[in-house]
Amino acid sequence: MEIGIIGLPYSGKTTLFSTLTGLESDTSHFAGKIEVHRGVVKVPDERLDQLTAIFKPKKQVNATIQYVEVGGLEKEAAHGKGFDPQFLAVLKNSDALCLVVRAFENDLYPHPEGSIDPLRDVRIVEAEFLLSDLSIVENRIKRLEKQAKSTKNEEDLRELELLQRCQKALEEETPLRELTFTPEEELKLRGFQFLTAKPLLIVMNYGENDIQREEEILRSLAPYQHNPRVTITGLCAKVEYEISQLEPEDRELFLSDLGIQEPALPKLIRKSYELLGLISFFTVGEDECRAWTIKEGTTAQKAAGVIHSDLEKGFIRAEVVSFDDFITVGNLAKCREKGLLRLEGKEYVVRDGDIITVRFNV
Numbered sequence: 200m201e202i203g204i205i206g207l208p209y210s211g212k213t214t215l216f217s218t219l220t221g222l223e224s225d226t227s228h229f230a231g232k233i234e235v236h237r238g239v240v241k242v243p244d245e246r247l248d249q250l251t252a253i254f255k256p257k258k259q260v261n262a263t264i265q266y267v268e269v270g271g272l273e274k275e276a277a278h279g280k281g282f283d284p285q286f287l288a289v290l291k292n293s294d295a296l297c298l299v300v301r302a303f304e305n306d307l308y309p310h311p312e313g314s315i316d317p318l319r320d321v322r323i324v325e326a327e328f329l330l331s332d333l334s335i336v337e338n339r340i341k342r343l344e345k346q347a348k349s350t351k352n353e354e355d356l357r358e359l360e361l362l363q364r365c366q367k368a369l370e371e372e373t374p375l376r377e378l379t380f381t382p383e384e385e386l387k388l389r390g391f392q393f394l395t396a397k398p399l400l401i402v403m404n405y406g407e408n409d410i411q412r413e414e415e416i417l418r419s420l421a422p423y424q425h426n427p428r429v430t431i432t433g434l435c436a437k438v439e440y441e442i443s444q445l446e447p448e449d450r451e452l453f454l455s456d457l458g459i460q461e462p463a464l465p466k467l468i469r470k471s472y473e474l475l476g477l478i479s480f481f482t483v484g485e486d487e488c489r490a491w492t493i494k495e496g497t498t499a500q501k502a503a504g505v506i507h508s509d510l511e512k513g514f515i516r517a518e519v520v521s522f523d524d525f526i527t528v529g530n531l532a533k534c535r536e537k538g539l540l541r542l543e544g545k546e547y548v549v550r551d552g553d554i555i556t557v558r559f560n561v
């Protein structure tokens with residue numbers, strides 16, 4: 200699963216990416232070419248930390264997601280000239296987009312639009328996404344119309360109808376993520392990798408003096424607050440970067456000096472995870488305690504396949520206890536006695552936080 204980080208020049212993309220991944224990257228748009236940086240990020244999970252404290256395994260393995268930073272969204276590109284194809288290709292492969300929006304003042308790096316206005320910036324980028332999707336839709340419609348005229352193919356006609364619905368929405372400036380589709384239509388549309396269909400995480404990057412004003416700052420994006428599959432969160436990338444550079448024992452003092460209870464970064468990663476529709480189940484033991492990533496709605500047998508294909512093929516049953524039940528009782532044997540450790544078949548739909556042992560036979 201990959202999330203593409205994008206934003207206008209000087210919005211703080213590189214600062215955020217470096218903080219997330221621990222990788223130093225310089226994708227300044229002055230480089231004049233498209234640069235792509237990828238990094239794998241551990242998804243923080245307090246529940247997994249608690250399991251590790253109980254089982255004391257040799258290692259703990261967190262779930263991960265990948266972030267990719269794409270430099271090169273030039274100011275001109277954000278004004279109707281269209282995105283560079285190479286830039287687009289990276290974004291299209293992302294499962295979700297993380298849009299960094301500048302809310303901080305910094306005279307050394309003036310905002311390319313001349314002023315700080317988060318709502319305007321989101322609209323600039325969204326407008327580009329709409330245009331990009333619209334041009335794909337129009338091209339495909341043209342071709343289909345020609346094709347369908349001669350073939351009268353049922354499937355072509357259905358696709359045509361579907362794309363005309365998308366075209367109408369896009370022309371009215373409605374992102375495709377706001378439309379509802381049947382699973383069949385979803386499948387059809389997936390191949391196009393429309394940008395406005397991707398879940399969107401908007402990160403308001405505010406200044407170091409604005410940390411206490413987060414709520415007020417986020418309010419400027421109120422028009423996007425209730426949009427389906429849009430999540431809004433805030434942080435000060437510069438401060439988060441500084442925190443990430445500190446030794447763990449120095450962090451607390453730094454945070455309390457700034458009047459912050461906890462860093463904002465873990466929250467952002469968790470929100471990315473949720474936005475992607477991802478949940479975790481756990482496996483536990485002396486060797487390792489591990490969080491595994493599945494899509495919401497995944498069955499036990501398919502989930503077993505995430506661990507190893509043999510476990511899916513030879514699946515017999517899963518022994519399942521919820522994290523909450525386990526933590527209340529404290530050990531697996533007692534969970535079994537109390538009937539909290541259940542036997543589930545292959546159709547069982549795994550829930551977030553389930554602790555699972557797969558019984559299988561190869």
Ligand SMILES: Nc1nc2c(ncn2[C@@H]2O[C@H](COP(=O)(O)OP(=O)(O)OP(=O)(O)O)[C@@H](O)[C@H]2O)c(=O)[nH]1
Pocket residue numbers: 206207208209210211212213214215226227228229270271303304305308404405406407435436437438
């Ligand atoms: N004061 C302040 N400066 C910040 C903050 N976040 C980022 N900056 C600074 O703004 C400048 C641009 O940040 P980058 O992270 O390079 O932004 P970018 O979006 O990657 O920029 P380009 O790749 O050049 O488009 C850097 O000098 C950062 O240190 C912030 O919260 N407060």
Ligand SMILES: [Mg+2]
Pocket residue numbers: 212213214225226227228270
């Ligand atoms: Mg950059």
